Amino acid sequence: MKILVTGFDPFGGESINPAFEVIKKLREKIGDAEVIKLQIPTVFHKSIKTITDKIDEVKPDVVLMIGQAGGRFDITVERVGINVDDARIADNEGNQPVDEPIDPEGLPAHFATIPVKAIVQEIRESGIPASVSNTAGTFVCNHVLYGILNYIYKNKLDIRAGFIHIPFLPEQVVTKPNTPSMALDTMVNAIEKAVEVIARTEDDIKRAEGTIC
Amino acid sequence: MKILVTGFDPFGGESINPAFEVIKKLREKIGDAEVIKLQIPTVFHKSIKTITDKIDEVKPDVVLMIGQAGGRFDITVERVGINVDDARIADNEGNQPVDEPIDPEGLPAHFATIPVKAIVQEIRESGIPASVSNTAGTFVCNHVLYGILNYIYKNKLDIRAGFIHIPFLPEQVVTKPNTPSMALDTMVNAIEKAVEVIARTEDDIKRAEGTIC
Amino acid sequence: MKILVTGFDPFGGESINPAFEVIKKLREKIGDAEVIKLQIPTVFHKSIKTITDKIDEVKPDVVLMIGQAGGRFDITVERVGINVDDARIADNEGNQPVDEPIDPEGLPAHFATIPVKAIVQEIRESGIPASVSNTAGTFVCNHVLYGILNYIYKNKLDIRAGFIHIPFLPEQVVTKPNTPSMALDTMVNAIEKAVEVIARTEDDIKRAEGTIC
Amino acid sequence: MKILVTGFDPFGGESINPAFEVIKKLREKIGDAEVIKLQIPTVFHKSIKTITDKIDEVKPDVVLMIGQAGGRFDITVERVGINVDDARIADNEGNQPVDEPIDPEGLPAHFATIPVKAIVQEIRESGIPASVSNTAGTFVCNHVLYGILNYIYKNKLDIRAGFIHIPFLPEQVVTKPNTPSMALDTMVNAIEKAVEVIARTEDDIKRAEGTIC
Numbered sequence: 001m002k003i004l005v006t007g008f009d010p011f012g013g014e015s016i017n018p019a020f021e022v023i024k025k026l027r028e029k030i031g032d033a034e035v036i037k038l039q040i041p042t043v044f045h046k047s048i049k050t051i052t053d054k055i056d057e058v059k060p061d062v063v064l065m066i067g068q069a070g071g072r073f074d075i076t077v078e079r080v081g082i083n084v085d086d087a088r089i090a091d092n093e094g095n096q097p098v099d100e101p102i103d104p105e106g107l108p109a110h111f112a113t114i115p116v117k118a119i120v121q122e123i124r125e126s127g128i129p130a131s132v133s134n135t136a137g138t139f140v141c142n143h144v145l146y147g148i149l150n151y152i153y154k155n156k157l158d159i160r161a162g163f164i165h166i167p168f169l170p171e172q173v174v175t176k177p178n179t180p181s182m183a184l185d186t187m188v189n190a191i192e193k194a195v196e197v198i199a200r201t202e203d204d205i206k207r208a209e210g211t212i213c
Numbered sequence: 214m215k216i217l218v219t220g221f222d223p224f225g226g227e228s229i230n231p232a233f234e235v236i237k238k239l240r241e242k243i244g245d246a247e248v249i250k251l252q253i254p255t256v257f258h259k260s261i262k263t264i265t266d267k268i269d270e271v272k273p274d275v276v277l278m279i280g281q282a283g284g285r286f287d288i289t290v291e292r293v294g295i296n297v298d299d300a301r302i303a304d305n306e307g308n309q310p311v312d313e314p315i316d317p318e319g320l321p322a323h324f325a326t327i328p329v330k331a332i333v334q335e336i337r338e339s340g341i342p343a344s345v346s347n348t349a350g351t352f353v354c355n356h357v358l359y360g361i362l363n364y365i366y367k368n369k370l371d372i373r374a375g376f377i378h379i380p381f382l383p384e385q386v387v388t389k390p391n392t393p394s395m396a397l398d399t400m401v402n403a404i405e406k407a408v409e410v411i412a413r414t415e416d417d418i419k420r421a422e423g424t425i426c
Numbered sequence: 427m428k429i430l431v432t433g434f435d436p437f438g439g440e441s442i443n444p445a446f447e448v449i450k451k452l453r454e455k456i457g458d459a460e461v462i463k464l465q466i467p468t469v470f471h472k473s474i475k476t477i478t479d480k481i482d483e484v485k486p487d488v489v490l491m492i493g494q495a496g497g498r499f500d501i502t503v504e505r506v507g508i509n510v511d512d513a514r515i516a517d518n519e520g521n522q523p524v525d526e527p528i529d530p531e532g533l534p535a536h537f538a539t540i541p542v543k544a545i546v547q548e549i550r551e552s553g554i555p556a557s558v559s560n561t562a563g564t565f566v567c568n569h570v571l572y573g574i575l576n577y578i579y580k581n582k583l584d585i586r587a588g589f590i591h592i593p594f595l596p597e598q599v600v601t602k603p604n605t606p607s608m609a610l611d612t613m614v615n616a617i618e619k620a621v622e623v624i625a626r627t628e629d630d631i632k633r634a635e636g637t638i639c
Numbered sequence: 640m641k642i643l644v645t646g647f648d649p650f651g652g653e654s655i656n657p658a659f660e661v662i663k664k665l666r667e668k669i670g671d672a673e674v675i676k677l678q679i680p681t682v683f684h685k686s687i688k689t690i691t692d693k694i695d696e697v698k699p700d701v702v703l704m705i706g707q708a709g710g711r712f713d714i715t716v717e718r719v720g721i722n723v724d725d726a727r728i729a730d731n732e733g734n735q736p737v738d739e740p741i742d743p744e745g746l747p748a749h750f751a752t753i754p755v756k757a758i759v760q761e762i763r764e765s766g767i768p769a770s771v772s773n774t775a776g777t778f779v780c781n782h783v784l785y786g787i788l789n790y791i792y793k794n795k796l797d798i799r800a801g802f803i804h805i806p807f808l809p810e811q812v813v814t815k816p817n818t819p820s821m822a823l824d825t826m827v828n829a830i831e832k833a834v835e836v837i838a839r840t841e842d843d844i845k846r847a848e849g850t851i852c
Contacts, residue, residue, distance in 0.1 A: 012425065069426040073817050080295050082322060082347070086423030098421045099330075109295060109322035117312075127810035129820065134295070135348035137426035165426055170825055171766035178712050181768065183822035186809055208311045210299030212225065213282040213350035213378055286604050340597035342607065383612055384553035391499050394555065396609035399596055438851065495852040506721050508748060508773070512849030524847045525756075535721060535748035543738075560721070561774035563852035591852055634737045636725030638651065639708040639776035639804055 001199055004036045004060035005191070006051055008067055008140065011042035011092055018169045018187060019066040025188045026195070033199040036060060042092045042140050044085060048102075048147035055151070055159065062160045062198055063148055064114065066191060067141040069165035070172070073180040074129035075190045077116045078136040078163040081146030082109045086138035102146050110149035114162030115197060115204035122197045128190045132209040136163055164194060214412055217249045217273035218404070219264055221280055221353065224255035224305055231382045231400060232279040238401045239408070246412040249273060255305045255353050257298060261315075261360035268364070268372065275327065275373045275411055276361055279404060280354040282378035283385070286393040287342035288403045290329045291349040291376040294359030295322045299351035315359050323362035327375030328410060328417035335410045336403045343403065345422040349376055377407060427625055430462045430486035431617075432477055434493055434566065437468035437518055444595045444613060445492040451614045452621070459625040462486060468518045468566050470511060474528075474573035481577070481585065488540065488586045488624055489574055492617060493567040495591035496598070499606040500555035501616045503542045504562040504589040507572030508535045512564035528572050536575035540588030541623060541630035548623045554616045558635040562589055590620060640838055643675045643699035644830070645690055647706055647779065650681035650731055657808045657826060658705040664827045665834070672838040675699060681731045681779050683724060687741075687786035694790070694798065701753065701799045701837055702787055705830060706780040708804035709811070712819040713768035714829045716755045717775040717802040720785030721748045725777035741785050749788035753801030754836060754843035761836045762829045769829065771848040775802055803833060 005026060007019035023037050036058055040050045055063065069076060083106050085097040116132055123130035136142035145163040152159050166187045173179040218239060220232035236250050249271055253263045268276065282289060296319050298310040329345055336343035349355035358376040365372050379400045386392040431452060433445035449463050462484055466476045477489065495502060509532050511523040542558055549556035562568035571589040578585050592613045599605040644665060646658035662676050675697055679689045694702065708715060722745050724736040755771055762769035775781035784802040791798050805826045812818040 067426065072426075073812075073819055079297070080322070082293050082295075082324075084292070084324070086345075086421060088421050088423045088425060096421065098419050098423070099417075107321055108324060109293070109320075111295075111297070111321060124813045127813060129809060129812045129815075129818075131816065132299075134351060135424070135426075138347060138423035139425045141426045170768060170821070173712075173768045174763045174766060176768075177770065179768075180712055180819040181821075182809070183825050185824070186822050204312075206311050208299060208301050208309065210301045210311070210351035211348070212301060212352045213280060213285075213348075213354045286599075286606055337600045340600060342596060342599045342602075342605075344603065383555060383608070386499070386555045387550045387553060389555075390557065392555075393499055393606040395596070395607075396612050398611070399609050493852060498852075505723070506748070508719050508721075510718070510750070512771075512847060514847050514849045514851060522847065524845050524849070525843075533747055534750060535719070535746075537723070537747060558725075560777060561850070561852075564773060564849035565851045567852045630738075632737050634725060634727050634735065636727045636737070636777035637774070638727060638778045639706065639711075639774075639780045 001033055001061040002036060002058060003033045003062040003064055003195055003198065004038060004054060004058060006038045006040050006065045008040055008042045012089055014172060018068050018166050021184055022066060022166060022187045022191055026191060030192055030195045031199050033195050035195065044091050044095045044097060044140060044143055047140055047144050051144060051148055052151050060159060065144050065163045067163065067165055070168050071179060072165060072167050074131055075123055076131055076133035076165040077119050078112055078133050078145055078165065079116055080109050080111050080134065081136055081142050081149055083107065083146055084138055085143055091140060102143055103150050106150045110146055110153060112162035113160040115201045117207050117209050118201050118205045119194045119197050120209060121205065122193045123190045126189060126193050128186055133165060134211055214246055214274040215249060215271060216246045216275040216277055216408055216411065217251060217267060217271060219251045219253050219278045221253055221255045225302055227385060231281050231379050234397055235279060235379060235400045235404055239404060243405050243408045244412050246408050248408065257304050257308045257310060257353060257356055260353055260357050264357060264361055265364050273372060278357050278376045280376065280378055283381050284392060285378060285380050287344055288336055289344055289346035289378040290332050291325055291346050291358055291378065292329055293322050293324050293347065294349055294355050294362055296359055297351055298356055304353060315356055316363050319363045323359055323366060325375035326373040328414045330420050330422050331414050331418045332407045332410050333422060335406045339402060339406050341399055341403045346378060347424055427459050427487040428462060428484060429459045429488040429490055429621055429624065430464060430480060430484060432464045432466050432491045434466055434468045438515055440598060444494050444592050447610055448492060448592060448613045448617055452618060456618055456621045457625050459621050461621065470517050470521045470523060470566060470569055473566055473570050477570060477574055478577050486585060491570050491589045493589065493591055496594050497605060498591060498593050500557055501549055502557055502559035502591040503545050504538055504559050504571055504591065505542055506535050506537050506560065507562055507568050507575055509533065509572055510564055511569055517566060528569055529576050532576045536572055536579060538588035539586040541627045543633050543635050544623050544627050544631045545620045546635060547631065548619045549616045552615060552619050554612055559591060560637055640672055640700040641675060641697060642672045642701040642703055642834055642837065643677060643693060643697060645677045645679050645704045647679055647681045651728055653811060657707050657805050660823055661705060661805060661826045661830055665830060669831055669834045670838050672834050674834065683730050683734045683736060683779060683782055686779055686783050690783060690787055691790050699798060704783050704802045706802065706804055709807050710818060711804060711806050713770055714762055715770055715772035715804040716758050717751055717772050717784055717804065718755055719748050719750050719773065720775055720781050720788055722746065722785055723777055724782055730779060741782055742789050745789045749785055749792060751801035752799040754840045756846050756848050757836050757840050757844045758833045759848060760844065761832045765828060765832050767825055767829045772804060773850055
C-alpha cells in the first residue's frame with residue numbers, strides 16, 4: 001500500500017517546521033507501506049492543490065498530513081476538519097481569510113478516516129504521549145485536513161486521510177518559557193508507529209478518548 | 214425577543230455547576246430580551262429533549278446554552294458542534310457513548326448561529342477575558358450544541374442558537390492546584406453582556422479570532 | 427494590634443496593580459486589627475525605605491506586604507525571602523540589579539514570621555484557592571520581603587512580617603490568552619481573612635503544604 | 640578535576656527516575672572532568688549521608704546533584720537551597736517531615752556555587768531549553784542541595800556544588816495529560832554541557848535571568 005505523508009514548510013516566524021523535519025527522517029518503507037513524502041506550502045488553497053495534484057499523480061491508499069501544533073504537549077491525532085478558515089496570522093503568501101468557508105458548497109465538517117484511536121493507542125504503547133484532538137484549529141492545518149477529506153468525498157475516491165499534530169522541537173522553545181517540546185527522534189518514532197497502524201488497520205478501535213469540553 | 218438560557222446540573226463529581234449558578238442570577242429582562250431559564254440534566258439525549266420541549270412550548274428567538282469548561286481560563290464562545298458523542302466519563306444516568314453519532318442521519322457538524330465574535334468582543338470590552346473556541350468537546354456540552362442546532366435545522370425553525378463555556382468557580386478549585394477559575398459575578402456579567410449583544414445583533418462582526426491549531 | 431499592609435504601584439507595562447487595588451478596599455478595622463495602608467514604589471531599596479520609615483512611625487505589630495504575581499492561579503503566601511536581586515526588567519526608576527545581594531552583610535535568607543499555613547488554610551476554607559509558595563521571585567517582591575525581615579531581624583524588633591502574592595485581575599488578562607486571573611472582591615476577601623488569622627494566631631499550624639520541586 | 644554526579648532512585652509512584660537514567664548514560668570523561676556517578680536514596684538525611692560519605696572518599700572538586708522535577712518544561716538550574724523540609728508525600732522509607740529545619744543550627748539558606756547562569760546559557764546554546772530556578776521545592780531535592788552546601792560550608796571544603804532539575808521522560812507522561820517531558824538523549828546532552836561549563840568556569844557570568852515572582 002502507498003501512503004502519502006505531507007508536511008508544511010516553516011511559518012509564523014519559525015525558521016524550521018518540525019513537520020517536515022520529521023518527514024525527512026521517516027523510513028521509505030514501513031512494514032508493507034511505501035512512504036511518499038511531500039512538502040507543502042503554508043498557503044491557503046495552494047496547500048490543498050499541492051496535495052490533490054500529488055494524489056492524482058501517485059494514487060495513494062492513504063494521505064497522512066503532519067503539522068506543527070506549537071504549545072501542545074503530545075502527539076495529537078485530529079478527529080475532524082471543519083469548513084472554515086479564520087487566520088490569526090497571514091499565511092506565507094500574505095493571505096489571511098477570516099470566517100470564510102474552505103468550500104462554499106462543502107459539508108460543515110468531515111471526520112478523519114484513518115483509525116484515530118488505534119493510532120493514539122499504538123503511539124502510547126511505544127512510550128510516547130499521544131491523544132485525540134477535536135480541533136485542528138482554523139489555520140492551514142485544519143484547511144488541508146478538511147480540504148483533502150472534502151476532495152476525496154466529492155470525487156468518491158477510495159483513499160483514507162487524516163492529520164497528526166506534533167509539538168515544537170526543543171530548539172524552538174529555547175526562547176519560549178514554559179512551552180512544551182518533543183525531540184525529533186521521538187516524533188519520528190511516533191509517526192512511524194502511526195504509519196504502521198494505518199497500514200495494517202482498516203477499522204478503528206472503540207475506546208473512550210473523549211474530552212469533556 | 215425571547216431568549217431561552219439553559220444550564221446543566223452538576224456532574225463529574227462536582228457538587229455545583231457554575232452554569233446553573235450563573236443562570237439563577239441572570240436578570241429576567243436584559244435590554245429588550247426576556248430571559249427564560251432552564252436547568253437541563255447532564256444526560257445524553259434527555260438534555261436535548263428537555264430543551265426541544267421547551268422550545269416547542271415557549272417559541273424562543275434564541276437558545277443560549279451555558280456549560281462548565283473545567284480547566285479553561287476565560288469565557289469561551291463555541292463556534293461549532295460536531296456529530297459525535299465520545300464520553301470519557303459516564304453522564305448522570307450512567308450512559309457513556311463512545312464514538313456514536315448524535316444523529317445518525319445528521320450533518321457532520323453545525324456552526325453556531327449566534328454572533329460569536331461580537332459576543333467575544335463585547336465581553337472583553339467589559340474587562341472580562343473571552344475567546345472563540347473551536348471545540349465544545351465530545352461530552353454533553355457538544356451534544357446539546359449539535360443537537361439543538363440540528364433540531365432547528367431539520368425543522369427549519371427561525372431560531373438562533375449557540376453555546377458558551379464558563380470556567381470553574383473559585384470554590385471548585387480550592388483542591389485543584391494550578392487550575393483557573395472565575396468569580397460568579399464576573400461570569401454573570403459576561404453572560405448578561407452576551408445576551409445584550411445577541412438581542413441587538415443579527416449579523417456577526419468579521420474579525421480574526423482564529424486558532425493556529 | 428496594628429497591621430501595616432503595603433502594596434506596590436503598577437509596573438511592567440500594567441496600568442494598575444491589583445495589590446494596591448486590594449488594599450484600597452480593605453476594611454480599616456478587621457476583628458481586633460487596625461489596618462494601616464501604604465502604597466510603595468516599585469523601586470529597589472526605595473520600597474524597603476518607604477516601609478521601614480512607616481514602621482518607625484507607626485510601630486506596627488505586623489507588616490503584611492501584598493504584590494502581584496502575574497501568571498499564578500491562586501493566593502500564594504510566601505515562605506521565604508532570599509538575599510539576592512536579579513531583575514529581568516527594570517524597576518520604575520530604571521534600576522536593574524543583576525545577582526546583587528540586597529544586604530551584602532545579611533543572612534542568605536529569612537523565613538516569613540506570619541503563620542503561613544494557617545493563612546492558607548483559612549483562605550481555602552472561605553472557598554478561595556490558596557497555597558504556600560517557596561519563591562517570591564528575584565524582583566521587588568522578594569526584595570521587600572527579604573528587606574523587611576532583615577530590618578526586623580537586625581534591629582531586634584518585635585514585629586511579624588510576611589508577603590502574599592495575588593494573581594492578575596480579569597481586566598489585566600483580556601489581552602493575555604490562557605492566563606489565570608481573580609476577581610478583586612475575591613482577593614479582598616482573601617486578604618481580609620489573612621489579616622484575621624494573623625491577628626488571632628501567633629503560632630503557625632503544622633500541616634504538609636510542601637512542594638516536591 | 641573530579642566531579643561527583645548524583646541522582647535519586649525512583650519515588651512518588653514512578654518506576655523510573657530520569658535523574659539516574661541520565662547519569663547512567665553520561666560519559667565517564669567529559670573534557671578534563673572525570674565523572675564519578677552515585678545513585679542516592681530518596682530518603683531524608685540518608686541521601687545527604689550517602690553523598691558526604693562519597694565526598695570524603697573521592698574528594699571531588701564539584702558535586703552536581705540531579706533530580707526529577709515532574710511538571711517542569713525545561714532543564715532548571717537551582718539558585719538556592721533553603722533550610723526546611725516540608726514533605727507533601729512520604730520519602731522511600733516513610734519519613735514525612737513537616738516544617739523541620741534540615742540543620743537546626745544551619746543558616747536559613749545556601750546559594751549554589753556552580754556557575755548557574757553560565758550553565759543555563761551553554762545548554763540553551765546547544766538548542767535545549769533551560770532556565771534558572773529559585774526554588775528546589777521542600778522535598779529531598781532541596782534537602783540534598785541545602786545539606787551538601789551546608790556540609791561544605793561548615794567543613795570549609797574547597798568544593799563547588801549545585802543542583803539541576805530535569806523534566807519527566809516521555810514514557811512517564813503517557814498517562815499524565817498536558818504534562819511536559821523531555822527525551823533522555825536531550826537531557827544527557829544538557830547535563831554533559833553543564834559538566835563542561837563547570838569544568839572550565841570558576842566564575843559565573845552576570846546576566847539577567849531573574850523571575851518577577
